[in-house]
Amino acid sequence: MESMPLVSRAHKPEDTVVQVGQVKIGGTQPVLIAGPCSVEDGQQIMEIAAQIKDCAHILRGGAFKPRTSPYSFQGLGEEGLRLLAEARRRFGLPVVTEVLSEEEVELVAAYADLIQIGARNMQNYALLKKVGAQGKPVLLKRGFAATIEELLLSAEYILASGNGQVVLCERGIRTFGSATRFTLDLGAVPLLRELTHLPVIVDPSHAAGRWNLVGPLAKAALAAGAQGVMVEVHSRPQEALSDGPQALKPERFKSLAAQLTALAQFLQVTGGKADG
Ligand code: PEP
Ligand code: MN
Numbered sequence: 285m286e287s288m289p290l291v292s293r294a295h296k297p298e299d300t301v302v303q304v305g306q307v308k309i310g311g312t313q314p315v316l317i318a319g320p321c322s323v324e325d326g327q328q329i330m331e332i333a334a335q336i337k338d339c340a341h342i343l344r345g346g347a348f349k350p351r352t353s354p355y356s357f358q359g360l361g362e363e364g365l366r367l368l369a370e371a372r373r374r375f376g377l378p379v380v381t382e383v384l385s386e387e388e389v390e391l392v393a394a395y396a397d398l399i400q401i402g403a404r405n406m407q408n409y410a411l412l413k414k415v416g417a418q419g420k421p422v423l424l425k426r427g428f429a430a431t432i433e434e435l436l437l438s439a440e441y442i443l444a445s446g447n448g449q450v451v452l453c454e455r456g457i458r459t460f461g462s463a464t465r466f467t468l469d470l471g472a473v474p475l476l477r478e479l480t481h482l483p484v485i486v487d488p489s490h491a492a493g494r495w496n497l498v499g500p501l502a503k504a505a506l507a508a509g510a511q512g513v514m515v516e517v518h519s520r521p522q523e524a525l526s527d528g529p530q531a532l533k534p535e536r537f538k539s540l541a542a543q544l545t546a547l548a549q550f551l552q553v554t555g556g557k558a559d560g
Pocket of ligand 2: 321322490516526527
């Protein structure tokens with residue numbers, strides 16, 4: 285770990301706690317991040333935020349979307365950021381949203397409480413340096429073909445640029461199957477917890493690509509030592525402009541959140557991991 289002195293556990297044995305608004309990621313309680321893949325319009329984001337506000341800690345929603353096809357919905361841009369800020373004001377949840385390019389870092393930082401670097405940008409080193417040079421905390425998602433070492437070195441870029449408030453997110457890697465969208469690398473979770481002091485969360489939604497696998501994977505993530513999960517939620521998944529098939533309806537998310545809270549209590553009693 286000599287090549288990554290700042291992120292390594294050897295350099296800082298105690299867990300880093302990343303503060304997002306009033307929420308602490310990496311503390312004693314797992315953090316639940318929920319919301320739609322994309323902010324689509326005011327009614328959509330307010331309706332979802334209203335329904336999850338009592339069981340989620342942070343609201344997610346993409347305004348700048350990295351879409352595989354240039355013809356797919358690209359997000360509302362700054363209007364999406366304004367709607368997120370309005371949802372934060374109305375429902376009291378801090379917000380996380382993705383930044384796609386260096387030019388938009390300041391704009392996104394002006395609205396977001398937590399700035400997301402998506403899987404496709406994990407190795408965009410200019411972007412990493414730029415988010416490292418501003419003051420908002422960063423959610424760094426693992427690239428779907430990135431090794432653990434590459435993920436940690438990307439985090440090292442952000443820390444080396446001056447920002448120590450980084451949360452890592454395992455969101456599935458590409459393997460040979462097509463039954464699920466990606467393959468959730470659960471082993472990465474305890475490994476990352478060993479190698480780094482930075483908080484580690486899991487996004488089961490993008491890993492699975494199918495809503496009915498999201499709950500089981502979220503529970504497995506906490507059991508493996510994840511300090512939070514990020515889950516896509518939509519009131520009408522069949523009408524979603526992006527990632528509908530993997531979105532949980534709010535009622536299902538509420539019931540999952542209750543299960544995750546109970547599981548977290550059990551894990552605390554047993555010493556933080558299911559293996560006791
Ligand atoms: C997202 O969280 O909205 C997203 C695009 O995820 P990823 O970068 O992991 O594909
Ligand atoms: Mn999505």
